Amino acid sequence: MDHPDYDVAVIGAGGAGMSAALTAASDGARVVLVEAGDQVGGSTVLSGGVFYAAGTHIQRQMGFTDSAEAMYRYYMAVNRHDVVPDLVRKLCEESADTLNWLIALGVDYRPEGLYYSGAEEIPRGHKPVGLGASIVAALDAALGKHPVDVALRTRVTALITDSSGQVCGFRSGSETISAGAVVLTTGGFGSNPEKLQRYFPDAASAGDWTWYIGSKGSQGEGLDLGQSVGADIVGFNRGLVLLTDNFAHDVQAQLPAWLLFATQGGHRFVNESTNMAIVVEMVLGMPGRQCFGIFDEDSRLACHCATERNPSYQCELLASLADSGKLIRAMSLESLAEQAGIDADALLETVKTYNNAAEAGHDERFFKDAALLKTIRRPPFYAVRYKPASVALTATGLSIDAHARVLDEAGRQIPGLYAAGETTGGVLGKIYTASGNSIANAIIFGRTAGRNAALFAKK
Numbered sequence: 001m002d003h004p005d006y007d008v009a010v011i012g013a014g015g016a017g018m019s020a021a022l023t024a025a026s027d028g029a030r031v032v033l034v035e036a037g038d039q040v041g042g043s044t045v046l047s048g049g050v051f052y053a054a055g056t057h058i059q060r061q062m063g064f065t066d067s068a069e070a071m072y073r074y075y076m077a078v079n080r081h082d083v084v085p086d087l088v089r090k091l092c093e094e095s096a097d098t099l100n101w102l103i104a105l106g107v108d109y110r111p112e113g114l115y116y117s118g119a120e121e122i123p124r125g126h127k128p129v130g131l132g133a134s135i136v137a138a139l140d141a142a143l144g145k146h147p148v149d150v151a152l153r154t155r156v157t158a159l160i161t162d163s164s165g166q167v168c169g170f171r172s173g174s175e176t177i178s179a180g181a182v183v184l185t186t187g188g189f190g191s192n193p194e195k196l197q198r199y200f201p202d203a204a205s206a207g208d209w210t211w212y213i214g215s216k217g218s219q220g221e222g223l224d225l226g227q228s229v230g231a232d233i234v235g236f237n238r239g240l241v242l243l244t245d246n247f248a249h250d251v252q253a254q255l256p257a258w259l260l261f262a263t264q265g266g267h268r269f270v271n272e273s274t275n276m277a278i279v280v281e282m283v284l285g286m287p288g289r290q291c292f293g294i295f296d297e298d299s300r301l302a303c304h305c306a307t308e309r310n311p312s313y314q315c316e317l318l319a320s321l322a323d324s325g326k327l328i329r330a331m332s333l334e335s336l337a338e339q340a341g342i343d344a345d346a347l348l349e350t351v352k353t354y355n356n357a358a359e360a361g362h363d364e365r366f367f368k369d370a371a372l373l374k375t376i377r378r379p380p381f382y383a384v385r386y387k388p389a390s391v392a393l394t395a396t397g398l399s400i401d402a403h404a405r406v407l408d409e410a411g412r413q414i415p416g417l418y419a420a421g422e423t424t425g426g427v428l429g430k431i432y433t434a435s436g437n438s439i440a441n442a443i444i445f446g447r448t449a450g451r452n453a454a455l456f457a458k459k
């Protein structure tokens with residue numbers, strides 16, 4: 001196309017799309033950023049903004065020596081190498097620079113925001129002041145300094161191709177806009193029950209317990225748009241689904257680590273302070289895909305403050321949940337087991353062993369920190385039923401290469417088409433590596449897509 005309306009059209013204005021648009025515009029491209037919603041931000045604006053990165057100056061400031069190589073090895077081990085190595089390598093190698101890019105744009109990542117966000121040996125989770133909203137605000141402010149056209153309330157309904165098969169624009173309803181290259185950054189499909197069923201059945205399997213914590217705009221339209229021009233979909237049944245008690249639609253990023261987690265068979269199965277993504281994987285493999293959090297009256301009375309990572313654990317709230325029947329309560333462990341459908345003999349034995357560990361201050365089965373071991377002796381006793389049902393993000397999506405070019409089933413590039421963020425697959429594995437993985441993915445590949453789409457359009 002000789003004179004397209006724009007050099008680069010970016011579809012979807014979350015973290016990935018805003019990063020792509022900003023990068024393409026900084027490289028001199030004429031850019032349109034198209035957003036279906038009435039404001040920019042997508043799920044990114046709702047997020048914690050945690051960014052997973054290695055070898056950062058913040059880590060060094062806190063006395064940690066880390067490297068992209070160490071992050072890569074950890075990432076590949078956690079995912080049993082079942083991810084696209086080139087993409088993961090890029091994610092690791094560009095993580096520190098990209099975090100600095102966000103900081104230079106004004107996002108306030110501080111040393112005290114550094115924490116262990118997965119099961120890593122060196123903390124790599126970087127949490128900003130102002131959470132994900134601060135990332136979106138910084139990107140928005142930076143975009144305002146470039147002549148980027150931002151089209152809100154504009155849902156892209158189709159891609160257009162030229163006679164050679166090159167993607168050369170899009171359609172929104174009856175309007176057609178031409179572009180030298182198109183970047184798909186439409187986010188995940190957590191808000192679309194049909195796509196959850198099709199692409200992330202583990203998340204859909206909790207039936208009416210399943211709910212999505214993100215943006216309504218996460219309809220998976222990027223997958224349809226990509227497929228309409230031959231894109232391959234990779235990473236089946238992946239994403240992050242959190243355990244939920246179904247008390248309310250609250251985000252529970254971490255369950256209280258002082259609970260005793262038991263299977264329906266009455267057995268303790270994990271160190272309860274283990275990263276939630278790992279616990280979820282275990283629960284998904286259990287009969288009934290559920291587990292139980294067991295505690296007693298002393299523990300309930302000690303629950304005084306809900307935290308941002310878990311709003312449910314306050315003693316009065318727990319009492320009212322028990323009154324309403326949502327939390328199982330009984331005066332004996334046998335009766336608790338019977339009400340919950342747990343094997344009573346096994347549960348009694350499990351609690352006995354756990355109480356001994358708590359009294360000895362040593363958990364010889366799972367080595368949980370002694371401070372998190374609380375005896376379960378004083379009635380009434382409580383059991384919370386947990387299911388992996390709260391969908392945080394999805395990770396089945398368009399196949400891309402390390403240049404963020406969209407690929408077909410044969411691994412061939414679809415000319416003119418790029419993608420980044422939650423609409424892509426292959427970067428995130430079956431187990432969510434750590435908090436910050438998805439924002440890092442969105443921003444790093446968003447920038448890559450923007451840069452390469454601008455280059456392609458210039459050619």
Ligand SMILES: Cc1cc2nc3c(=O)[nH]c(=O)nc-3n(C[C@H](O)[C@H](O)[C@H](O)COP(=O)(O)OP(=O)(O)OC[C@H]3O[C@@H](n4cnc5c(N)ncnc54)[C@H](O)[C@@H]3O)c2cc1C
Pocket residue numbers: 011012013014015016017034035036037040041042043044045046047048049050051052132154155156157185186187188213214215216217218219221222251392393420421422423435436437438439440442
């Ligand atoms: C509550 C919450 C907390 C989270 N916390 C973290 C965290 O701390 N760290 C982390 O790494 N991850 C976190 N995540 C996940 C992370 O936020 C997302 O995976 C990431 O932000 C996705 O970015 P994105 O740009 O790909 O998609 P989004 O930010 O969702 O943006 C996609 C945009 O595309 C638009 N769109 C969709 N279809 C169309 C269409 N057809 N036409 C035009 N526009 C369209 C949507 O409206 C949306 O605005 C969290 C998620 C949630 C919901």
